Structures are given as structure tokens and as C-alpha cells.
Amino acid sequence: MEEINNFIKTIMEKDLEEGRVKTIITRFPPEPNAYLHIGHARAVINDFELAKAFGGYTNLRFDDTNPVNEGAEYVQAIINDIKWLGYEPKNIFFGSDYFEETYNRAILLIKKGLAYVDDLNADEITAYRGTLTEPGKDSPCRNRSVEENLKLFQEMRDGKYGNGEKTLRAKIDMASPNINMRDPVMYRILHVPHHRQGNKWCIYPMYDFAHPLQDAIEGVTHSLCSLEFDNHRPLYDWFVEKCEMPHVPHQYEWGRLNITNTVMSKRYLRQLVDGGYVDGYDDPRMPTLVGLKRKGLTPEAIRNFILYTGLSRINSTTNADTLDNFLREELKLKATRPMAVLNPLKVVIDNYPEGQIEYCDASNNMENEELGHRQIAFGKYLYIEREDFIEEKPNRKWKRLSVGDEVRLMHAYFIRCNSVVKDENGNIVEIHCTYDPETKSGSGFDARKPNGTIHYVEATTALPATFNLYEPLVFDETEETKGQSFIERLNPNSLIKLEGFVEASLKDTQPLDHFQFIRTGYYCTDKLSTKEHLIFNRTCPLKSSF
């Protein structure tokens, strides 16, 4: 558990010490038009942890100022995701609940001569705005009288105009080097029903106008957002000041989180789902929180990952294996360690009685001792991992089974391989071994050392299982694929299914139980599992490959 420590915390500390604020209040302000992903987790976790660190609190506020694409289904999904991460918002607010107040503040600005209704259409506004290097020019409507602006704005609200016919603009400076200050649009006409307001409004405030007011209304002290809003801060402060908001919030920016081999763009994620390339937003290959959850990540691992990788004003790209590391760390003492064979090879123990099964005590070092103890079956017919057997030992470093060699079966006996049965194509079908009854696990036998230790399952009691190995959805960015669409460049083989077996003790496994199958990685049971056939998703690979 890492203590939060970053530059924002330093700012907060100072604000508290120097008496600028009494209570730290932050907010997490998603637009309800998408599922939260690991990038959002950085914002959620920092918003909540920073406020918590100072005994303050955090609100969840849906930034629902644009009814297009926004919907109630996302609202619940986002609430669920935040709770899953382990946070409880002090309040759940909606930006749209402040539409009346936002409207009144706009009128105040009009009365102060700081806002005007513009007749220019979208293209004209763009043209008048100028460019990065040339100043813009004033709209012909810029000097309308207060009375006329008031009347026109009322008419906009009353629905007298169609979409795009008029806008309300802040009167700031068309020559500002900061383009955001060149008379930004405050309200646009949108004859679109709102997910909470229904048809009550046909004018909707823009983010730049609504957001600072929302923060001010809620008493937010530190409004944290990503770096691309840095350019908007002067505008944020302008609106708070000119609208005469009694509480003055401040905006601070940090760099977004990127992870290698992880696609986070909203647009791309939508393409993957809509195109049927993945199961849905909770497909384990998706970087969404629901996807990561189904893949088997834990909220604690995500939280530690976010806190430990820190925060700065750099747009960083963190290696994906750093996330894996925090998951391993988290699961190390919590995941049970049963045995599973992903790619089975049949083994016959020639000197073991037909029909007999015995049980061996297996124990793992775990936080929960009970979970670490179980009985596992041993008998005449077993499965081992295909990759754990090779006919001829390639070199002295080979620590698994080969003909003439002896290995320990984990928690059970030494076995020696005597012969191999092949089909007409030369593929190995089964191998024949003998076991040494002297060598049972726990007996203290140490007269000789095995070549190595491998895992197995007893064939007649094992449960069939499917193992889903999800590879990241990476896109191919070679020369040949340049110019192709995102989907065309997508690696198509991102799901490998293996049909194998797990030991019988897993029969009562619940969805999202975590397991570390020895040498094959970390898995969690999928929500689709049944008692007869378990499905496991791989959460992260084991640290090293073999």
C-alpha cells in the first residue's frame, strides 16, 4: 500500500498550510458517453486519494452538457466502476442539474456586456477566429446592445431558432494569442432531448463555460484535469471571475497515462465492440475497467499501479509489465495455487495398480492457510504438460522429463520415463513411466535428487477446462500497413484457447476466483464457467518465460 505523493499533493499541502482552503474538495467529472478505462482510473484514484489524504472528499459529477451520445446506461456503469475501484463519492451530481443557474450566469454576463448572441454559422465562426499565427476579427454581432442580446438569448432558449442558427459567445479578445480566448462559444442550440432533462432545453452550455461554474457551485477547491486543458485555464478563471462566483475553484493539470500495447482511444474501443472484434466492453482484451476486471485484475493492483507509477506533467507511456508486476504482487499471497495442465500429454504409471487413487497433501504458502491446504489425487493415469516432456534431453539445463530421466511430480512421487507411444505420424500419444513409492512428497526422501519438478493432474478425477490466453490488442505499425485503418492493422490472433484439465479441487470455483497455476501464469475463472467445464482467463504471465 503506497502513500500518495505527487506535485498536486504538494500544492494542496501549501494551500492548507497557508490558509487558502479549509477542506480539500475534488471531483471526478466523466461525460456519461463511454465506459471507464485504465486511463480514467488514474484520474479517479488520484482525485479520491488526494482528497482523502487531507481528510477532504470527492464528488462524482457527470459532465452531461452535450446530450448527443450521452445516456443513462453509462451513468450506472461509471458508478459501478468507481465503486469497484473501492471509492464512494460523497455526492453524485449532474452538471445538467445546474442548467438553470448556468443560464442565469450567462444572463449576468450579457448584462455586463461580456457576452453576445452571434448569428455567424459554424464555418463563419471558424473563419473569423483567425489562425495560430494571425489574429481573428470581430463578429458583426459583437456590439449588439444588452437589450437585444437579452431578447435574442431568451428566444434561443424558447426554441425560436434551429440548430446552429445562433450561439452565445463570451466577449473577450479576438486577437488573443490563446485561441480559446477568442470569443469562445458559451451556448449552442441543440434540439436534442437530454437523458435527464428531457425536452426542457434546446440550448446547452459548452464545457468551457459549464465546467468552471459547476466546480464553483460545488465548492471544489482543486479541479484536476489532463494536460490538454492547460490552454483553457485562463478561460476557466475568466468565467469564474466574471460570473461573480462566490467560491473560486482552481484548475490543475497532469499528464495522461498511456500503457504500451494498449489502445485507449474511445473511438477505437467503440470500433472493436461495434465491429464484433471483441465480446463487448467487458472483453478481457479491452482496457476498460470492466474488461480488466473480467480478465482478472484486482482493484488493489490497479490502485497500487496508479499510485506507484506516480503523476507528473509529462504524458507518459508506462510499460504494460509494470501493471502485471502489481497484479503479481497483489495475488502472490492471495491466489490459490492448484495444478492445471493446459496442453495435456497422457502418462501411464506402469507399476501403479489399476483403479487405485491415493491422495497427497499439498500446501502452499498463503495468507489464508486454509486455502493453501488441499488433497490432490494420484493414480495410474495422469496428464502432464506437453512442454514438460521431450524425448531426448537437449542439454544439462533441461529440468523436466525425458526418456530415462527422473523428475518429481509436484506434491507426489518421482517418476522415471521408460518409453514413448507414437501415432503413425510420429506424434507422441502417451508416455510410460514407473514411480518410486519411496519418494512420496513429505516423506523426507533425499537419497537422490530428481532432474526437476513438474506439475500434473490425475486423469480420471481431473476437470476439463478451457484456458483463454488473451494477448493485447496491438496494432501492426510496419511500413506495409501504413495507411491502413486501425481495424485492418489489428493483430487478429489475440485469443488463444487451450483445452486442458485442472485438479478436482476446483469444482466449486466461483467466477473471478484467482489462481496461480504453477509455471503457467495467473488466471481467474470467467463468468461463463459452469461446474462441469471451467473457463479461465489469463490475468498476467508469470515473470519469466522458459
Next chain:
RNA sequence: UGGGGUGUAGCCAAGCGGUAAGGCAACAGACUUUGACUCUGUCAUCUCACUGGUUCGAUCCCAGUCACCCCAGCCA
């Protein structure tokens, strides 16, 4: 070419005038009922993008240069 932001190891990231924390990754070794885990060690000194300057002393202050990111939605 206007404005803003940022440059510390392969990747994150502390340090903010007193001589470069930490994590991940990597490598070497020990241990091991799996090669995992654990443990030990190594990993920025013509060093903090570069070049000058101030200073007894600079990653930190100043000047200039370079590189990368953001801004010309009636998106957020």
C-alpha cells in the same frame, strides 16, 4: 512561423543551490517439492536535452538553442 506545456537511466519517477531516492525492466549469484516466490549483488560521476553565464558550489537560478506534446469543435 503565434501561444502554452514538457525534457532526470530501456519505462515510470523523487530531488527544486550543497555534490543524483525509489519502483518496473534487465543482468549475475544463492535458495527452491518447478526455472515461480524469496534473498544477495550490479545497473546515471567526462551525470540530470544541449550551450553558455551567475556562484566557493548548479539537475535546481539566468540567457540562448534543440526536441517532443497541446491549441484554430456550435466535443469534452
